[in-house]
Amino acid sequence: MAIRLQMLTEDPKEIELIERYWAVDESGQYLEKVSALEGIVEMAQGVTLASFIRQRCNAFDENQVCPKCAGLVEIKNRSQAKKVSQPSIKLCTLCQEDQDAIALEAQKAKAAELARQLTEYVRKQSTRTVDYSTIADRQVLLLLALDRAVTPRLTHGGFTVGDCRGLAPRYVGDFLQQLREAGLVLDDPTKARPGTYYWEGDEIWMFRDQVVYRLAPDAASRSADEVIRSLQDRVYTDAEGLFTLWLDYSVADVMRYLGAQCALYNHELSERELEEINSTLRSALETYSVSQLWSVVWKVVRDAASLANREYYNRPKAAATIPGKIRRNLEKVQRESIELKAWSRPEQHPAGTLGMVLGEILGVDENTSGHRVSSLVTWFTGQACSPTVEAELHEPVRELMTIALAHDVGSSVMLRFAELIRAGHDVGSAVEEIGSALRS
Incomplete structure (x- = not known):
């Protein structure tokens, strides 16, 4: 040497x-x-x-x-x-200095291109406007809930995803992304901290948590405060859109509870397992309430915790059984017509401003079943009395009444119909269930 x-x-x-x-x-x-x-x-x-x-x-x-x-x-x-x-x-020292100089020049070129692209992006953003009288019903409710969550930053300044934590129990970024994709909220690079945007390959990338958003300008040149006030007088007509928003929110409410219960017992679920549970719960929420599914989650997570203590089991293996256990539990409930218990909302688990807005507009909460919400939304938007619905119901109702009178059970049919409506079924599903029972 x-x-x-x-x-x-x-x-x-x-x-x-x-x-x-x-x-x-x-x-x-x-x-x-x-x-x-x-x-x-x-x-x-x-x-x-x-x-x-x-x-x-x-x-x-x-x-x-x-x-x-x-x-x-x-x-x-x-x-x-x-x-x-x-x-x-x-x-060697000289070659390293040459390489560093080349890398520095490339970095400067990237920074210059990023600055040019952001300047152009800001210019295009400044020309975008929205006709708020034409936006979808679900977007109206989201904006009203967002305004409550970030007041006064929605109408005076900018806000980040972190500022929106009070919007929903979970998936706040996804709700905000819905508004971003619709062009209702715009990101403002001029207000973001340095390093939020960066150049990668041939595209601008960003750190989502650092992006600053603002409400898109009104096409009629009204102030942001005036826009929000006008949305409060909205007449809602999109039953499907409102019910979908309720499902989005309710899934977030149940998944937040699942996360808290899993953390309590140190259960870790993969992204794939969480997606599977999300899908199962979304389907179940079309029938049951949030509070009823909390009780299912509570039982399943504790069963998995007990399983983890058995011989030849460990915590990861036990956690992996949770998606299947939830699905099988709900299948048994439906198959055997078991009445699900309803859990109370935990104090540390707030509903979020979206839940509050849905409650005020539709009169629903965590104890309202999916059947009931569907019925309420249909009546609230006027769809229950629409010519299309009436035409679709004409033949099923006629057939039901014919069978009921033929069997002299008209009064029983009407009482059962009223019972199903009170339980949250819409007219169509109530007629179908009673008709099926009479024909069997």
Whole structure:
């Protein structure tokens, strides 16, 4: 092993120290220990021997050559030296400086292109407007809920996803993304902190949590406050859209409870397992209430916790059973017509402003069944009395009444119909269920 030295000092004592530090025998072993060399030259407090020598000498290992130019590679301390000749993964000082300079120029070019692209993006954003009288019903409710969650930032300034935590129990980013995709909220790069946007490949990327959003300007040039006030007088007509929004929110409400219960027992679920549970719960919510599904989640998570303590089981294996257990539990409930219990909302689990708005507009909460919500939305939007619905119901109602009168059970049919409507069924499903029972 041979070390080539380039002295940066003329002090004889320092030169002697440096040469003794790097001196080796024929086998490549250092002649003197570091501890034996300390104290030869006075050094400032806190300065190590290696750093002291590094400031006064450049050392090059003749056993390591630059992979680019075959020049000697500089080493900083004894541990970096090699006893036998071998290819180096490091570049020599000059080649590294050249590479750093090229990388710096590329970085500057990326920064310049990013600035140009963002300037153009901001220019296009400034010309976008929205006719708020034409937006979908579900978007109206989302905006009203968002206004409550971030007041006054929705109408005066900007806000981030983190500011919207009070919007819903979970999936806040997804709800905000719905408004972003509809062009109702715009991101404002001029208000984001440095580093929020970056250039990757040929595209602008961003850190979503740092993006600053604002309400899109009104096409009629009304202020943001006026826009929100006008939405409060909305006449709703889209039953399907409102019910879908309720499902989105209710799934978030149940999944938030699931997350809390799993955390309590240290159950960790994969993204795939969470998606499976999400799908199962969404389907179940068309029939049951949020509070009823809380009771299902409570039971299943505790069953998994008990399973984790059995022989040949562990916590990950037990957690993996949760998606299937939820599905099978709901299948049994439906098959055997079991009455699900309803759990009360935990104090640490608020409904969120979207839940509050849905409650005020539709008169629903965590105890309202999916059947009931569907019926309420249908009546609220006027769809229950629409000509299309009436036409669709004409033949089924006629057939039902004919069968009921033929069997002299008219009064029983009407009482059962009223019972189903009170339970949340719409007219169509109530007629279908009674008709099926009479025909069987």
